[in-house]
Amino acid sequence: MPRGALAAVAGGAVVAAALPWLLDDFLVSLALSCLMYVALATSWAMFSGATRYVSLGTSAFFGLGAYVSAWTVAAAPWPVVIAGGALVAAAFAALAGLAILHLRGTYFAVLTFGMSELTRHVVTYGEKQYAGTVGRVLTGVPSNRTVYFTVLVIAVAAVVVAVAVRGSRFGLALIGIGADEQRAQTLGVPTRWVITAKSALSWRWSNAGNRARSESRVSSRRRTITALSPGSNHPATGSSWLSDESRLRACRAAYSVRSPSSKTPTIESAWSTPSKSARRAGPSVHSRWMASPTRLPSTTPVAPSTEVASTRTHVPTIVSRARSAKRSIFSASSVSPRSASRSVPRT
């Protein structure tokens, strides 16, 4: 973890921790909201920012954590309540991730958006049916100060985890996925899997003094990477033929074996055997690599995307369709509007 970031976080935390003694109640509750958004935004960015999977479903995890805390707050000690909310939301996120993370792009965003609506309706239905409520007002909650420090701890933890993840092998893999999933896959970053997650929050209201106090627990929503298929879990870092995008470089570096003599990972030291997915991407590339392992052209043509795409099960998304459409732009059929109208299959 970079020292500068660490210092900044620590400084911010100290300032924030002093606020309850310095400011009046209103400003402290404002600071509380800010901290909550820090935690929320950080946890969102940790996953969606790096991988470019736009998730609109964060509110579902947030609400779930809130309800779990609301259900348990009277029965359990405070830390257990928070941890319980976090765990339940994490378990839900893991399940949801398993179900929908094979989708990409718009489909993913749409599904997460629908998922948050669905969660809301299910919880509302359950509450109406079994608890007879349409919203809860909590009594017997800890003092404002306890809530404030809980949120502060969560926010700091979220930022620290986010920074740590960003610099880790795992975080770089996420960035690689965001840059180009198919390439990352070919590089040996196992892209199918996933999430385990902890995204948890809890949110509760107290009507004391007519003021909504809230605390949230957001911790990392994290994807854990597991192997795509036997053989592909080997970091195929040597595949520098793919591209020279800096993001992919980062990804490559993350997946290379660190050489014992220096801290800098080198492509050469990384290589032992090509991964299955790299082999699938094209024998010519592979053999070229094998022939001259030390001098690789960094801008060798990328393997045809269709070949790579065939290694995935659910790629045929709008995007790949758009790509193929783009390729056919110059075919005569789509250029004249008259013939275009005939060849447009669907309106």
Added chain:
Amino acid sequence: MRLWVELIVSGVITGGIYALVAMGLNLQYGLMRILNVSHGEFLMLGAYLVYWAHLVTHLSPFVFLPPLLAGLFAIGLLIHRLCFRRLAETTPEVEAFEARSLLVGFGLMFVVQNVALLIWGADLRGYQYLSQTVSVAGVGFTANRLVAFAGAIGLSVSLIVVLRATLLGRAVRAMMQSPTGALLVGIDVRRLHPAVFGVGLALAGAAGALLSMVFEISPSMGEPYTVTALIVIALGGFGSVTGSLLGGLLLGCVEAIGMRLTSPSLKMVLSYGVFMLVLITRPNGLFVR
């Protein structure tokens, strides 16, 4: 037997509205790659405008449909000018543009919804229009549902006819098929994109106006329709307008029958189940060959 006929007919009636909402959204997505998550909010806006006009003038809501279409079209032009044109200019890659416009739409959703809250408050509102029962072949319906259905189907079909038969529709379809190709043959993107965005909003507003005749309205009524529209689009295929029409009718029937068999509160769960199933098994839509 009669029960099933009733269920299917009422499903088709709801489905007609779903189709209308989904077609506008699908048109925007198919042409510009803008997945406008705030679509349902403009439906809500249309519903409120008609409600308000009806309250003031006591005329039939259908009188307000043409000015409403024009008004929302203008709002669409404005929003496209303010938000999406710049975004399109600064974001060349389709994938990034999709993600960003999705987020813009997400923000727009909150803005529009809260403006409506500010103006009209959070109460449920509604008005009486043609609420007597009509009996068709032994099956009874309130007249306003039939009228709303007729309006929805009329608008949907005329949209399809415009897309199929006119030069404008041909330009839109050509651009859906190949944006660059359309540019090469001289189709003017800078005029067509805002226009189609406006048409999408106008259709959403019209759907809202029709809904306001049948149901009560509130500022938060839009979101469920956005989700429903997304489900319908997934059923019919992204970018396919006819698919949206069929998908909407189908989803209406599935919901009507499913609600009869389980519970009306589980409506959203049902349609979402359909959505998941379709995305997992046939991600390109049901009607794609």
